[in-house]
Amino acid sequence: MVGGSCDGCSVAVTGGTHPRVEHLLAGIIPGLPRVELVHTVVSTESGPEWVHNLFMAERGELDAPYVITWEGSIMDESVAAATGGYWMGLGDDPQTGRQISSLEWLDRLAPGAAAIIAIGTCATWGGIPSAKGNVTNSMGMMDYLGKDYRSSFGVPVVNIPGCSPIGDNYLEAASATLLFLNGLGPLPEFDELGRPAWLFGETVHRHCPRAGYYEEGVFAEEYGDKECLVELGCWGPVVQCNIAERGIVDGHGGCMNV
Ligand code: SF4
Ligand code: SF4
Known part of the structure; x- marks a missing residue:
């Protein structure tokens, strides 16, 4: 609906x-x-x-x-x-x-x-x-x-x-x-915001493929650059989502993978 x-x-x-x-x-x-x-x-x-x-x-x-x-x-x-x-x-x-x-x-x-x-x-x-x-x-x-x-x-x-x-x-x-x-599994575990706890427990930042750049202090200056996006507004250090490891479709894509 x-x-x-x-x-x-x-x-x-x-x-x-x-x-x-x-x-x-x-x-x-x-x-x-x-x-x-x-x-x-x-x-x-x-x-x-x-x-x-x-x-x-x-x-x-x-x-x-x-x-x-x-x-x-x-x-x-x-x-x-x-x-x-x-x-x-x-x-x-x-x-x-x-x-x-x-x-x-x-x-x-x-x-x-x-x-x-x-x-x-x-x-x-x-x-x-x-x-x-x-x-x-x-x-x-x-x-x-x-x-x-x-x-x-x-x-x-x-x-x-x-x-x-x-x-x-x-x-x-x-x-x-x-x-x-169907009576064949437990009630799934949800966090305090009602999200499946096993899917939204980690920040994006922890699994981001650009985390190495963050560690080195090398940051993207404009869209299309390959480095860490934090200075362009990335909220990955606080947002809890599995986009970095799961991708948007079949393991591919996602905001820091494009
Ligand atoms: S794709 Fe985004 S804007 Fe469109 S209905 Fe879903 S949450 Fe809303
Ligand atoms: S792009 Fe965002 S999520 Fe990835 S390392 Fe930089 S701040 Fe963290």
Whole structure:
């Protein structure tokens, strides 16, 4: 499901390799249930047929638990409603024709969800839409649902930050969560910010391929230089992320690897 999103998080996940999205959809990973994906871009259904899935989930008519992955900032619909509009619509009410917002769907589906995964910096912390000025009163999932939110299976909001996030981080965390939901694994360990603890425990700096330059005090002077980027604004010494060792797609790329 999407809030204020550029779809970049979804694109990142389609590039993930450990596991691949296709592996989850095919149900070929031992211990993990086969996943049926209902997505605003890649689903073959559209319009009322697509929204029908959400109504079925709300009514408890699916034959399996559902997990919400939310991409994009959570934008305050009451701000838009004040002028008769909406920020992000996701289908119509078939009886009245009324536009239903993404946020209304989140309100309706969050209590019954088996888990909620916020993907990307927009969904986790509010992202650029929540920067100074914030006319949409944008925020992250944990700010909206509260730190004490627990899914119907007892899972807190799972946060996978990054812009774009590392697709493999999402797929690995989602797989660990599915293993738990399937009764075959422990509840994954999350840090105080709701991130998978094993993925976000180290600073970028500790594993950066440019750390040798930092050690020698040799710094890049302009973009494209190969040396340490700290004088150009790199926050790697304080940001906790595994981008340096995992890369952005299949071990390649990432902000200090390009
Ligand atoms: S976190 Fe980045 S990639 Fe994801 S929706 Fe926001 S701007 Fe796009
Ligand atoms: S580029 Fe950033 S993360 Fe890498 S060594 Fe320099 S300061 Fe550390």
